[in-house]
Amino acid sequence: YDDTYDAIVVGAGLSGTAAALTMAREGLDVLLLERGPAPGTKNVFGGVLYTPTIRELVDIDDAPLERYIAEKKFSMLSADGDETAVSMRPSAWSDDPHNDSYTVLRRRFDEWFAKQAEEAGVTLITETTVTDVLRDGDTIVGVRTDRPDGEIRAPVVVLAEGANSLVSETAGLKDRPDREDVAVSVKEVFKLNRETIDDRFHLDGDAGAAYHYFGEGAVGEAVGGGFVYTNKRTVSVGVAYRIEDAAQGQTPEATLDAFESHPAVAPLVRGGRRIEYSAHAIPEGGADAMPDLVYDGAVVVGDAAGLVLNSGVHLEGTNMAVESGYHAGKAIAAAIEDGRTDEAALAAYPRDLEDSFVVENLRHYDWFHRTIATDRQFLFEDLPRALADAETEYFKMDRSSKEAHTDAARERLLDATGGWVGAAKRAWRFRRML
Ligand code: FAD
Known part of the structure; x- marks a missing residue:
């Protein structure tokens, strides 16, 4: 490698590629390093890609999107097989740009996104794992990779x-997150005919x-x-719950098995061939x-900076990753x-992120999270x-009055x-959820 890069980006996920692309457009020489054989191959994701910021960076008309989200459903599942659901299909979501919400296969999407960055001038090198940062005193001046002679220097590392x-974490830029602040997620992908999927989901x-599913029937006591x-x-099916609960003996495999066997879920994937299993x-x-986002010679973006919103009804990390990479x-x-490129010179990044929807x-x-954890038995x-x-x-069909049914329902x-x-x-x- 030559030592002529202005910036080195560690990881060609959404945040890294967004940062690399933005810098290249500003005229910088950028090196984007990815440990996988191609961007996206190491990625685990539900998931729905939210595209408001990506759309500002690239034309997504040719992007490998799977389906736009036409319907959202939120279900409560009991362990006894009950389901109570609210589902919505606003007609506005059918109109372009489809509320900027699309399922994607990250293997395909991330590779395409990184290709856009390469076309803007970014140098992408795959199959290269960064093992540490290089320092000159307290200042970060590059990275060490697992390649022979793999030390690369640059004024900034992303x-x-x-x-x-x-x-x-190894470089001491952030602490290992508390167990209560991390969820473990396992996911399987089932292959089904396109017509079968359309029929089962009315698409x-x-x-x-x-x-989205909640309750004991979805994730046990977690x-x-x-x-x-x-x-x-394909249909992606997964569970995500606090790592602390996994540590207390609730294994991800057993939780996912139980979820997939629930009467509300099993018919959706029946007959599907499992083609992928992953955990993240x-x-x-x-x-x-959130850790500190800037250091002398380095910034932290995306999931590495803990930028994921999980509010029960929202699970958003993709939009935050791209927005942080952009800023x-x-x-x-x-x-x-x-x-x-010292900390003070890079301070516009946390300031702009603070002013964006991400931190807000x-x-x-x-x-x-802390509130639901205190009421877990109830919820x-x-x-x-x-x-x-x-x-x-309430809906009981017998010979007693509706008033008696209503009273009994209220009592329950x-x-x-x-x-x-x-x-x-x-x-x-829980008023703030609304
Ligand atoms: P990543 O996408 O994880 O990318 C990091 C990249 O860095 C990877 O390519 C990795 O291989 C590479 N890398 C790591 N270490 C090194 C190294 N040392 N050297 C070189 N390369 C390295 N968000 C949503 O918006 N909607 C959803 O529906 C959704 N569902 C999710 C479901 C699951 C099961 C999970 C796990 C997450 C989900 N998220 C969802 C969150 C979302 O996936 C993340 O917020 C987003 O991918 C973060 O992007 P990132 O670029 O910061 O990190």
């Missing part, structure tokens, strides 16, 4: 290595579905949820758990133009069952919430 941020053309997303010819971490500590790229270009959304939902076990019991009572719900006072307290605690 750490975009994802949730498993070993380089940043037409490029329309797709994103189903704090988390399950998901089902439709691609063109999701940082979900919110704004409180980092802009700030680095300006700093290099000024001839300085993380702060808005900071309360969420994950009692509520799904109580809802199913209340529905059963109040039993679970601890009466009117308990219900009011919980409504107050």
Whole structure:
């Protein structure tokens, strides 16, 4: 390698490629390093790609998108096989740009995105793992890779290595996240005919579905949820829950098996051929758990910086990854133009991110994880069952009056919430979700 790069980006995921592309457009010489044989091959993802920022960077008309999200469904599953669901299909989501929400296969999308960066002048080198940063005193001046003679120097290093941020941790740029701030996720991909998927999920053309599941029937006694997303010819099914619960003996494999066997989920993937199994971490500590984002000669972006929003109804990391890469790229270009890349010179990055939807959304939902953890028995076990019991009572077909059914349904719900006072307290605690 020559030592002529202005910046080295560690990881060709969404955040790294967005940073590299932004810097190249600003005229910098950028080296993008990826440990996988191609960008996206090491990626694990549900998932729905949110494209408002990507769309600003590249023309996504030719991007390998799978389906746009035409329907979202949120379901409570009890361990007894009950399902209570709210589903929505606003007609606006069928119109271009489809609310900027698309399922993608990261293997294909990340490779395409990195190709756009290469076309803008970025040098991409794959099958190269960064093992550490190089320092001159406290300043980061490059990276060490697993290649022979693999030390590369540059004024700025962008750490975009994802949730498993070993380089940043080894270099002491961030602490290992607390167990309660990380979710473990396992996912399987089932191959099915396109027509079968369309029929099962009531879809037409490029329309797709994103189903989210909560409750004991989704993830047992853990704090988390399950998901089902439709691609063109595959369906992704997975669970994500706090790593702390996994450490207490709830294995990801058994949790995913139980979820896939739930009567609400099993028919969706019946007959599908399993073609992929993967596991990954999701940082979900919110704004409180964000590490410092700049150092002398380095910035941290995307999942490595903990930029994922999980508020129960939103699971968003892709848009935050791209937005952070974009702001980092802009700030680095300006700093290099000024001839300085110390922490103060790079400070525009955290400042701009702070002013963007990324930090604002993380702060808005900071309360969420800690609050649900304090009420897990109610939310994950009692509520799904109580809802199913209340529905059963309310719609019961017998010879008693509707008023008697309504009273019985209300009683079931109040039993679970601890009466009117308990219900009011919980409504107050979770008011911010709305
Ligand atoms: P990554 O996409 O993880 O990319 C990091 C890259 O760095 C990888 O290519 C990796 O191979 C490379 N790398 C790592 N270490 C090194 C190294 N030492 N040297 C060289 N290369 C290295 N977000 C959504 O918006 N919608 C969803 O539906 C959604 N669902 C999800 C479901 C699951 C199961 C998981 C795990 C996550 C989901 N997310 C979702 C979150 C989303 O995937 C991430 O927020 C996003 O991928 C972060 O992008 P990134 O570029 O920061 O990291």
